[in-house]
Amino acid sequence: DQQVKQNSPSLSVQEGRISILNCDYTNSMFDYFLWYKKYPAEGPTFLISISSIKDKNEDGRFTVFLNKSAKHLSLHIVPSQPGDSAVYFCAASAIGTASKLTFGTGTRLQVTL
Amino acid sequence: GAVVSQHPSWVICKSGTSVKIECRSLDFQATTMFWYRQFPKQSLMLMATSNEGSKATYEQGVEKDKFLINHASLTLSTLTVTSAHPEDSSFYICSLGGHGGGGYNEQFFGPGTRLTVL
Numbered sequence: 001d002q003q004v005k006q007n008s009p010s011l012s013v014q015e016g017r018i019s020i021l022n023c024d025y026t027n028s029m030f031d032y033f034l035w036y037k038k039y040p041a042e043g044p045t046f047l048i049s050i051s052s053i054k055d056k057n058e059d060g061r062f063t064v065f066l067n068k069s070a071k072h073l074s075l076h077i078v079p080s081q082p083g084d085s086a087v088y089f090c091a092a093s094a095i096g097t098a099s100k101l102t103f104g105t106g107t108r109l110q111v112t113l
Numbered sequence: 114g115a116v117v118s119q120h121p122s123w124v125i126c127k128s129g130t131s132v133k134i135e136c137r138s139l140d141f142q143a144t145t146m147f148w149y150r151q152f153p154k155q156s157l158m159l160m161a162t163s164n165e166g167s168k169a170t171y172e173q174g175v176e177k178d179k180f181l182i183n184h185a186s187l188t189l190s191t192l193t194v195t196s197a198h199p200e201d202s203s204f205y206i207c208s209l210g211g212h213g214g215g216g217y218n219e220q221f222f223g224p225g226t227r228l229t230v231l
Contacts, residue, residue, distance in 0.1 A: 004156075044222045099210040100162065101220060103157040105156045
């Protein structure tokens with residue numbers, strides 16, 4: 001049972017344009033959401049997070065939007081840069097689970113010149 | 114963020130042998146560490162939560178006698194894959210739990226260990 005889903009396994013975006021990565025979840029107990037970036041053969045790197053009491057969080061080129069009623073979140077990267085090419089995982093944490101994270105299946109982003 | 118190291122970064126072993134993977138927190142005392150496994154093109158799957166000074170908590174479907182976790186100090190957790198088989202070949206990643214600059218659930222991950230069992 002995949003509680004966190006990233007339905008697009010891959011995405012290609014031109015440099016300078018906006019990248020939008022989507023994530024859906026099913027567990028209504030999730031109250032904290034995170035995005036991680038991962039290069040091959042490396043551990044994930046934390047990018048940005050959002051609490052369920054917010055609907056938007058921005059950090060430089062990265063913005064995460066949360067739509068609780070739709071159980072959907074998205075990561076916007078603008079402008080996209082070639083160095084952003086990686087696999088992006090969204091993750092969620094539920095109340096009272098002591099920081100345990102449930103990860104989505106990942107979206108491979110390719111930023112082309 | 115916290116700096117996490119793993120050793121070895123990759124290991125090849127024969128079927129039936131045991132392999133120990135170390136996860137170290139270099140700049141933070143971690144009472145909780147997590148161990149994940151990632152198969153190619155799949156998500157990171159939480160295997161167990163490692164608690165300093167007590168027994169690890171395993172996720173459903175993870176054999177605790179096969180994947181031995183020891184968290185003897187605040188800076189070191191080890192995962193031992195006992196009697197490894199080819200199906201145990203995977204990318205194993207550890208993380209520190211629940212510490213971050215802004216949020217409370219930002220885990221910081223090690224670089225991972227690629228295990229290949231022949």
